[in-house]
Amino acid sequence: MSRASPSTIAVCAAAALFAAAAIAGAQVARAEDPVNLSVTIKDYKFEPAELHAPPGKPIAIHVKNLNTIPSEFESSDLHFEKIVPVGSEAVVRVRPLQPGRYTFFDDFHRATQGTLVVP
Amino acid sequence: MLAALLIVFREVFEAGLIIGIVMAVTAGVAGRGLWVAGGVAAGVAGACVVAVFTGGLSELFGGNGQEVFNAGILSFAVIMLTWHNVWMARHGRELAAELQAAGEAVVAGSKSLAALAVVVAIAVLREGAEVVLFLYGVAAAQGGASWSMVGGGGIGLVLGSLVCLATYLGLLTIPARYLFGVTSTLIAFLAAGLAAQAIAFLQQAAIVTALDQTVWDTSWLLSDSSFLGRALHTLIGYVDQPTAMQLVVYTATLVVMVVLMKVFAAPSAEHPQTA
Numbered sequence: 116m117s118r119a120s121p122s123t124i125a126v127c128a129a130a131a132l133f134a135a136a137a138i139a140g141a142q143v144a145r146a147e148d149p150v151n152l153s154v155t156i157k158d159y160k161f162e163p164a165e166l167h168a169p170p171g172k173p174i175a176i177h178v179k180n181l182n183t184i185p186s187e188f189e190s191s192d193l194h195f196e197k198i199v200p201v202g203s204e205a206v207v208r209v210r211p212l213q214p215g216r217y218t219f220f221d222d223f224h225r226a227t228q229g230t231l232v233v234p
Numbered sequence: 235m236l237a238a239l240l241i242v243f244r245e246v247f248e249a250g251l252i253i254g255i256v257m258a259v260t261a262g263v264a265g266r267g268l269w270v271a272g273g274v275a276a277g278v279a280g281a282c283v284v285a286v287f288t289g290g291l292s293e294l295f296g297g298n299g300q301e302v303f304n305a306g307i308l309s310f311a312v313i314m315l316t317w318h319n320v321w322m323a324r325h326g327r328e329l330a331a332e333l334q335a336a337g338e339a340v341v342a343g344s345k346s347l348a349a350l351a352v353v354v355a356i357a358v359l360r361e362g363a364e365v366v367l368f369l370y371g372v373a374a375a376q377g378g379a380s381w382s383m384v385g386g387g388g389i390g391l392v393l394g395s396l397v398c399l400a401t402y403l404g405l406l407t408i409p410a411r412y413l414f415g416v417t418s419t420l421i422a423f424l425a426a427g428l429a430a431q432a433i434a435f436l437q438q439a440a441i442v443t444a445l446d447q448t449v450w451d452t453s454w455l456l457s458d459s460s461f462l463g464r465a466l467h468t469l470i471g472y473v474d475q476p477t478a479m480q481l482v483v484y485t486a487t488l489v490v491m492v493v494l495m496k497v498f499a500a501p502s503a504e505h506p507q508t509a
Binding site: 149173183184185187191192194195196197198199200201203205206207208210222223224 | 237292297364372440
């Protein structure tokens with residue numbers, strides 16, 4: 116056996132793992148259109164600071180950064196983190212949620228916090 | 235100043251943990267300093283490029299450019315770490331034998347070094363891009379860089395580098411005969427954590443939607459945005475609210491790594507040493 120072959124196989128196997136995971140996920144495609152929510156970051160505050168969404172439906176949050184510094188729009192509760200440069204808009208997707216209160220924040224400015232309420 | 239200090243420290247700290255581990259893994263291997271330094275330099279350059287093009291990057295893949303890019307480079311790092319561990323499982327013994335015989339490595343371990351240099355570059359690129367974006371954004375808002383910002387960033391950089399040094403020196407206190415086992419284990423968990431992060435980005439982009447329910451919530455115990463939470467997140471991929479898919483990918487990465495290391499382990503029975 117040549118020296119290169121074990122490593123080549125290792126790389127292929129690792130790549131196959133990711134492909135398998137991706138395909139497994141892709142099988143369940145976006146069946147439903149998401150509920151669209153919008154929020155703006157301005158003067159280090161979320162506007163509105165409280166968002167509302169129905170339970171059990173996928174959600175897309177459109178965030179627009181009108182602050183003077185870039186933002187890292189993030190939430191541990193909702194599993195997302197995304198950098199939003201000044202003046203631009205970004206979308207994060209959120210899985211269907213159980214009723215509850217979920218917080219999100221700006222990781223570049225932690226005092227900037229908001230809540231997503233699912234009744 | 236405090237904001238600059240905290241953000242720079244946080245990001246350098248995260249990259250520093252990984253660099254510290256790589257330095258310990260490659261301790262004694264000739265030329266590793268150059269490889270690691272090259273990885274850091276490539277990472278810094280890459281971070282600047284990514285920061286400049288973040289706006290454009292976000293637009294790609296239907297607004298999911300950042301997620302796809304992050305998932306891609308993280309997956310690449312996982313492959314490099316897997317490759318390294320498998321390579322070491324096969325050649326580690328020869329390496330150790332030569333290290334003991336020659337007192338220092340004369341082995342052409344450069345293949346494995348290149349893989350680890352790529353990992354360093356990716357770590358620096360990811361954390362560095364955030365630093366560049368943040369500092370540039372603050373400077374632009376102020377109409378120029380201020381001394382307090384430069385000072386804060388500088389202190390953050392120094393403190394973060396100390397973490398890197400502490401990680402390295404800490405690992406070196408482990409006796410040599412255990413070091414290989416410890417670092418292999420660290421790298422396996424590091425890879426699993428990065429793989430789980432990669433899949434989280436694909437879930438965030440709704441490219442992967444299966445198994446997206448949260449399995450547990452330990453944020454009351456240890457938030458993954460706390461200091462310790464962040465360290466564990468970097469080291470072993472700790473997440474306070476993991477999804478089922480993240481757990482599947484995490485476990486699968488560990489299993490694949492262990493199986494490959496066993497399959498390609500150096501055949502010890504070929505050289506029976508009768509004393």
